[in-house]
Amino acid sequence: MTVKTIQVSQNVLSANREIAENNRARLNAAGIVALNLMASPGAGKTSLIERTIQGLEGRLRIGMINSDTSSATMDAERAERAGAVTVHLNTVGRCHLDAGMIRDALDCLPLRDIDLLLIENIGNLVCPAVWRLGSHQNVLIASTPEGDDKPYKYPKMYNSVDALVINKTDLLPYVSFDLDYFTRGVEVLNHGLETFPLSCRSGPGLDRWFDWIASLAVREAAMAR
Amino acid sequence: MHELSVVEGIREIALRYARSARASRILSVRVVIADSSSYLEDALAMFWNEVCGATEAAGARIDLVRIPEELLCLECLKSFIGGGKDHRCPECGSERVKPIEGQECYVESIEVESPGG
Numbered sequence: 001m002t003v004k005t006i007q008v009s010q011n012v013l014s015a016n017r018e019i020a021e022n023n024r025a026r027l028n029a030a031g032i033v034a035l036n037l038m039a040s041p042g043a044g045k046t047s048l049i050e051r052t053i054q055g056l057e058g059r060l061r062i063g064m065i066n067s068d069t070s071s072a073t074m075d076a077e078r079a080e081r082a083g084a085v086t087v088h089l090n091t092v093g094r095c096h097l098d099a100g101m102i103r104d105a106l107d108c109l110p111l112r113d114i115d116l117l118l119i120e121n122i123g124n125l126v127c128p129a130v131w132r133l134g135s136h137q138n139v140l141i142a143s144t145p146e147g148d149d150k151p152y153k154y155p156k157m158y159n160s161v162d163a164l165v166i167n168k169t170d171l172l173p174y175v176s177f178d179l180d181y182f183t184r185g186v187e188v189l190n191h192g193l194e195t196f197p198l199s200c201r202s203g204p205g206l207d208r209w210f211d212w213i214a215s216l217a218v219r220e221a222a223m224a225r
Numbered sequence: 226m227h228e229l230s231v232v233e234g235i236r237e238i239a240l241r242y243a244r245s246a247r248a249s250r251i252l253s254v255r256v257v258i259a260d261s262s263s264y265l266e267d268a269l270a271m272f273w274n275e276v277c278g279a280t281e282a283a284g285a286r287i288d289l290v291r292i293p294e295e296l297l298c299l300e301c302l303k304s305f306i307g308g309g310k311d312h313r314c315p316e317c318g319s320e321r322v323k324p325i326e327g328q329e330c331y332v333e334s335i336e337v338e339s340p341g342g
Contacts, residue, residue: 003252005336008242012234012256012330095227126263127227130329155312156263159324188312188320191299 016131019099023134026106027117031224032063033217034117036097036135038157040150041123043143044167046075047200049118053082055210056116060217063114065105067122069093075120084118085109096127099134115217125154129161136220143167144177151185159189163196165209170199228268229276231330235287236276238332243281248337253286255333261294261307262329290333296322 011017027034039045046066053062064084066076069091076088087105089097102119109117119135121128132138140161142150145168151158158164164186172179179197186193196212198205239254258264266289273287294307298314299321305314312322 001338001340003336003338004246005334006242006246006248007334008238008332009334010238010242010332012231012238012332015234015237094230096230098230130227130262131230156261188322191321191323 013130013132016099019103020132020134023099023102023106024136026111027134027136028220028224030111030114031221032111032114032117033137033213033220034119034133034135035213036119036121036128036133036138037141038121038125038128038138038161039123039141039143040125040146043123043141043146044200045120045123045141046078048141048165048167049079049084049120050082051200051206052118052210052213053079053084055206056214057083059210059214060115061113063087063109063111063117065089065102065109065117065119067091067097067101067120069095069122079118079120085114091122095122095124096131097121097133098131102133115221116213125150125157129154129157137162137216139163139165141165141167142182144169144171145175147176148178148182149185151182151189155189158186161190161193163194163212164190166195166197167200169197169205170202228264229272231264232269232272232276232287235273235332236280236282239282239285239335240280242332242335243337246337246339248339249281250338251282251285251335252338253288253336254282255288255290255335257290257292257331257333259292259294259329261324264330295325297325298322 037045062084064079064086067089071090073088076086080086087108089101138161196209239251243251277283296307297304298319300319301317303316
């Protein structure tokens with residue numbers, strides 16, 4: 001028997017990254033723009049998805065990958081009722097989606113009939129920040145009742161996203177959420193981050209969000225041609 | 226559960242390198258983790274024993290080496306080691322800093338046993 005040391009120097013996430021790059025290539029080839037929607041539980045991911053599907057009806061054909069840690073399919077059903085082709089992923093307890101799960105979900109979707117793919121990640125502000133999926137935009141949905149200290153407590157999530165939604169702005173008069181303090185924390189971590197304050201319930205801010213998504217989809221479709 | 230996916234990644238890399246070196250058994254794995262990562266060492270060690278079960282990595286030791294997070298100041302362009310609570314640049318006091326992309330968690334080396342001499 002001989003014992004020896006082998007140099008490896010390989011990133012643990014490199015396998016995931018490779019699959020994510022393949023996912024991105026498949027999406028690009030089909031002219032689909034994909035958004036990875038991340039948030040803590042209860043921030044309003046499913047509500048925003050419902051409003052987005054309704055708001056973009058007639059403008060974009062929407063597909064949806066919904067995930068939960070159990071077989072509870074009520075969120076997927078809400079998205080389906082709102083008019084999106086939906087795949088439900090049960091992560092069986094896992095706290096985040098990874099690129100392999102998205103690869104398998106893409107196999108189940110009619111990619112040619114989709115312009116916009118919404119991926120609803122597991123409600124969690126820690127792990128989803130690390131596992132890239134191949135989406136074009138990583139979007140974080142914060143909400144005012146969660147508190148204004150979240151950027152300071154979850155810096156990895158806040159500095160790794162491409163856009164930020166601040167949901168439930170209609171509750172600002174009722175909750176202790178200092179928008180300046182919150183925004184300062186975001187600015188430190190992610191300078192110039194694209195931000196959408198809005199309320200899914202009462203409506204303000206949604207039109208700008210819809211227009212932003214529509215412009216991304218137009219750009220992606222043009223690049224695929 | 227986050228750590229479970231990570232140790233599965235570590236196991237896959239270790240097995241691939243061990244098999245291509247025709248090793249019969251993996252004795253230890255040396256893994257570098259950035260301080261900024263949110264992985265818990267105890268959880269990594271616990272899951273490591275779980276996932277190596279019936280493979281050549283069964284019983285292998287996992288050595289975790291932590292490295293500090295490095296940040297870059299966008300004002301004065303100095304890089305510095307993070308860890309302070311407000312992430313300010315120690316040189317100019319600016320809050321405009323960003324983490325320098327690095328290998329957050331990687332397998333540095335493995336120690337293997339091979340049959341023969």
